[in-house]
Amino acid sequence: MNAVAIQSAAQESWEDVCSLDDVLPATGVCALVAGQQVAIVRASDTVYAIGNFDPFSKAFVLSRGIVGDRGGIPKIASPIYKQSFDLRTGQCLDDARVRVPTYEVRVERGRILVCCQPRAGGSSGA
Amino acid sequence: MSRRDLVVVGNGMVGHKFLELLLEDERREEWNVVTFCEEPRLAYDRVNLSSFFSGKTxxxxxLAEPGLYEEAGVTVLLGDRAVSIDRQARRVASAKGARVRYDKLVLATGSAPLVPPIPGRESQGCFVYRTIEDLESIRSYAAQARTGVVIGGGLLGLEAANALNHMGLETHVVEFAPRLMAMQVDEDGGRILRGKIEVLGVSVHTGKNTSEIVAEGGRVTEIRFADGGALAADMVVFSAGIRARDELARECGLAIGERGGVTIDDRCRTSDPDILAIGECAQYRGRTYGLVGPGYQMARTAVSTVTGGDAKLGTFDMSTKLKLMGVDVASFGDAHATRPGCRVVAFTDSADGIYKKLVVSADRQRLLGGVLVGDASSYGQLLQLTQNQIPLRGRPEQLILPQSAGANPPALGVDALPEAATICTCQNVAKSVICRAICDEKLSSVGAIKAATRAGTGCGSCTPLLGEILGREMKKAGKAVSNHLCEHFPRSRQELYHLVRLHRIRGFDELIAKHGRGSGCEICKPAVASILASTWNEHVLDGDRVGLQDTNDRFLANIQRGGSYSVVPRVPGGEITPDQLIALGRTAKHFGLYSKITGAQRVDLFGARLEQLPEIWRELIAAGFESGHAYGKALRTVKSCVGSTWCRFGVQDSVSMAIKLENRYKGLRSPHKLKSAVSGCARECAEAQGKDFGVIATEKGYNLYLCGNGGMKPQHAQLFAPDLDEETLIRYLDRFLMFYVRTADRLQRTASWFNNLEGGIEYLRKVLIEDSLGVCAELEAEMAHIVATYRCEWKATIEDPAKLSRFRTFVNSAAPDPSLVQIRQRAQHRPATWQEKAPLLREAVG
Known part of the structure; x- marks a missing residue:
């Protein structure tokens, strides 16, 4: 277990994708992070990053969804068929079997940095 | 009491279902559970195995949620196979040398593909289609093959053929029987199915007996038929049926059926009461069952037997519905009309490739079964009529004939089903259970119903019925509960509209801070954006409004399958000059856009990438075009016939009137889209009576029709006032539109708004003509403001660098979206289907 953690820490790299001002509050943009499409989303005071791929419509569009909350859970709704995803975990709130990848995000001196490797746990479903 | 040992051999779909149900049982604690799993991975969804080729991993x-077995203390012998059973010692031995003791043993060994004893069947390039490993081998071999032959034209064979076809192989299906899917469909259905499949480029050879597989250097090159014919083949996939894996049972002396399969009684017990068998390896009442529904029923019964219950196997539902190569195929009940005295009603449309057959009782009162090919949309309901023996209303042929004007389709709604009706036969879920879950757990989506009841998680064919039940239950509940917009606003749209006007609120943040809670969602944000636009008519992308808009409004274009956009410039009244047509064509050509004439007398240009939209509009605006608002809940178009100017029957100039109305109301944001038309005479060529507002010319002026609708639920508009002059017509329209904008619910078209207006057309006349509410002056003033403040949204956008900067696919790259793959079709382009582009994108999906 330890060995795995050390290995992933050693490989971890971050990408500076844009400035905080490039993302209007309560909206998302899409960034290319190590070749992957990642939705960078501002909700309230936090910046989140999840995979841009919508497993329901099979299109790379999640960053273009409407940002909001369901019962206090920060979420984004796919612009195609409107399924909502928890921005913290990538969990689809309308289908327990579906989850999209999430990425660590840091905001430093007004810049948004995204970790190139998705968080462990991974995606599934649809 | 010490625990007893329960061993399950086989972790396929049915073995997994057995464990899942056992783990939920309160007497589960009495058992130590061990399961064998021969494959390198736990149970997976074999029904949808072919989706592995379309990108699923x-x-x-x-099927097993990660950790499910570990947490429940089930020991899994992964990648190990049970090789013998010692019934005396009550022990199972494994290939890797494990010895596992049992008190109860459950055999769920499934079945194996049947490979007919054809010489050459062992050659390189011969495959079967059963496991993920099989599919992986097929995929890697297909990379160097040109021609593939599938032996067997049943369900799995056609799935295999589809997969080969998608991998770009020249594909043949060879079937011994005289038709495809002989088990499920009859001769006529088989013929229609064959026609549909051949159109897709797969060659079908029926009535062919394969006699030899020829190989060179050990690799397949050709297959030969008993009649002397032959087919070149680089690879062969056998899909000629399955046989029960009953070897373990045979060797330890359990009773085996005549045609194979471990014989079981109605409690799933074999001839040794401590050994049970379930799924495809079991033989019950003289046959084995290759469908997941009967397998799951056996799993349930076996759990009951093991835990001291008394559940017995009932009759199995052998109905199936599937989509093969995009073709619907379904059969249910007594599909082959074997019941004495039964009658057959059939409908064949060889032009569209549709075949529907119903088997009805002698008195035509009950539905016994049927076959559907090409269109299985009514499967769920026909199955319910069959299973619940619901008396048919009207003639049975009405259930399958295409609906035409005048025909009165019999009511088939879910309301007609009894509470005890089984909606999901795979998971055995009754209608009453689903209704109760929707009500008690306040479920609001089909996904939530699936999660809560498991209905729809087997073969999935009952999903449309779940949607219908949900709709009914919500409607029933809707009358009793609130009209609150959503969890963020405890108010109706109408109340919010008044609050916005009254308190002169111009932003979402202000409205939610004063009158709502939380941060909003995809329901309230666009609704509020629409209210703000109807009231203040400021640019939809100004201020904090960007994040309120659905993606169509946010990018002022219509998102399409795959994530590209389409562009519709305004063509008022459908009148267009040759130069404008040329300009549209030039832009479409410049950007490689697919062009289509819409039903609203406009041109729709498809396939634009997000970052191309401003450039496309720069060209269109230079050519004199304006935004057509096809993306907005707003006035779309005012269609017209050519009118008295050209038409010898016309009595008024309908084109000029349509242009005038379209230019007056363009840009008006409303609760839902608005469509309109003007006809130049009573012949009604512009179809004005199917519009939200329609005008029909008369000798004396114009008749005004309101609240019609085309689309999903057509409804004729009502004649509101006859023979109006132009000025009065426009005054009434101003009042009508603003009254609708004020009072309708979100996403409520005028027709459904009208249907909910107490007093109907008379009431509307009182309010809008007699001014019974005293609001007409306000309504006119509000409309005057909208008309005076109109600006083309696209023109304003391309003049504003801040707005323009948001039209890019990637915030950190100018690269185009690699997932937007296009394929040439009929001299234009269409988006690639997911199946076509999935192999290119597998990495990106992660």
Whole structure:
């Protein structure tokens, strides 16, 4: 277990994708992070990053969804068929079997940095 | 009491179902559970195995939630196979040398593909289609093959053929029987199915007996038929049926059926009461069952037997519905009309490739079964009529004939089903259970119903019925509960509209801070954006409004399948000059856009990438075009016939009137889209009576029709006032539109708004003509403001660098979206289907 953690820490790299001002509050943009499409989303005071791929419509569009909350859970709704995803975990709130990848995000001196490797746990479903 | 040992041999779909149900049982604690799993991974969804080729991974198909078995203390012998059973010592031995003791043993060994004893069947390039490993081998071999032959034209064979076809192989299906899917469909259905499949480029050879597989250097090159014919083949996939894996049972002396399969009684017990068998390896009442529904029923019964219950196997539902190569195929009940005295009603449309057959009782009162090919949309309901023996209303042929004007389709709604009706036969879920879950757990989506009741998680064919039940239950509940917009606003749209006007609120943040809670969602944000636009008519992308808009409004274009956009410039009244047509064509050509004439007398240009939209509009605006608002809940178009100017029957100039109305109301944001038309005479060529507002010319002026609708639920508009002059017509329209904008619910078209207006057309006349509410002056003033403040949204956008900067696919790259793959079709382009582009994008999906 330890060995795995050390290995992933050693490989971890971050990408500076844009400035905080490039993302209007309560909206998302899409960034290319190590070749992957990642939705960078501002909700309230936090910046989140999840995979841009919508497993329901099979299109790379999640960053273009409407940002909001369901019962206090920060979420984004796919612009195609409107399924909502928890921005913290990538969990689809309308289908327990579906989850999209999430990425660590840091905001430093007004810049948004995204970790190139998705968080462990991974995606599934649809 | 010490625990007893329960051993399950086989972790396929049915073995997994057995464990899942056992783990939920309160007497589960009495057992130590061990399961064998021969494959390198736990149970996966074999029904949807072929989706592996369209991009799903083994993890996607997995049925066992990670950790389920470990947490429940089930020991899994992964990648190990049971090789013998010692009934005296009550022990199972494994290939890797394990010895596992049992008190109760459950055999769920499934079945194996049947490979007919054809000489050459062992050659390189011969495959079967059963496991993920099989599919992986097929995929890697297909990379160097040109021609593939599938032996067997049943369900799995056609799935295999589809997969080969998608991998770009020249594909043949060879079937011994005289038709495809002989088990499920009859001769006529088979013929229609064959026609549909051949159109897709797969060659079908029926009535062919394969006699030899020829190989060179060990690799397949050709297959030969008993009649002397032959087919070149680089690879062969056998899909000629399955046989029960009953070897373990045979060797330890359990009773075996005549045609194979471990014989079981109605409690799933074999001839040794301590050994049970379930799924495809079991033989019950003289046959084995290759469908997941009967397998799951056996799993349930076996759990009951093991835990001291007394559940017995009932009759199995052998109905199936599937989509093969995009073709619907379904059969249910007594599909082959074997019941004495039964009658057959059939409908064949060889032009569209549709075949529907119903088997009805002698008195035509009950539905016994049927076959559907090409269109199985009514499967769920026909199955319910069959299973619940619901008396048919009207003539049975009405259930399958295409609906035409005048025909009165019999009511088939879910309301007609009894509470005890089984909606999901795979998971055995009754209608009453689903209704109760929707009500008690306040479920609001089909996904939530699936999660809560498991209905729809087997073969999935009952999903449309779940949607219908949900709709009915919500409607029933809707009358009793609130009209609150959503969890963020405890108010109706109408109340919010008044608050916005009254308190002169111009932003979402202000409205939610004063009158709502939380941060909003995809329901309230666009609704509020629409209210703000109807009231203040400021640019939809100004201020904090960007984040309120659905993607169509946010990018002022219509999102399409795959994530590209379409562009519709305004063509008022459908009148267009040759120069404008040329300009549209030039832009479409410049950007490679697919062009289509819409039903609203406009041109729709498809396939634009997000970052191309401003450039496309720069060209269109230079050519004199304006935004057509096809993306907005707003006035779309005012269609017209050519009118008295050209038409010898016309009595008024309908084109000029349509242009005038379209230019007056363009840009008006409303609760839902608005469509209109003007006809130049009573012949009604512009179809004005199917519009939200329609005008029909008369000798004396114009008749005004309101609240019609085309689309999903057509409804004729009502004659509101006859023979109006132009000025009065426009005054009434101003009042009508603003009254609708004020009072309708979100996403409520005028027709459904009208249907909910107490007093109907008379009431509307009182309010809008007699001014019974005293609001007409206000309504006119509000409309005057909208008309005076109109600006083309696209023109304003391309003049504003801040707005323009948001039209890019990637915030950190100018690269185009690699997932937007196009394919040439009929001299234009269409988006690639997911199946076509998935192999290119597998990495990106992660």
């Amino acid at each position: 083994a993890a996607d198909l997995s």
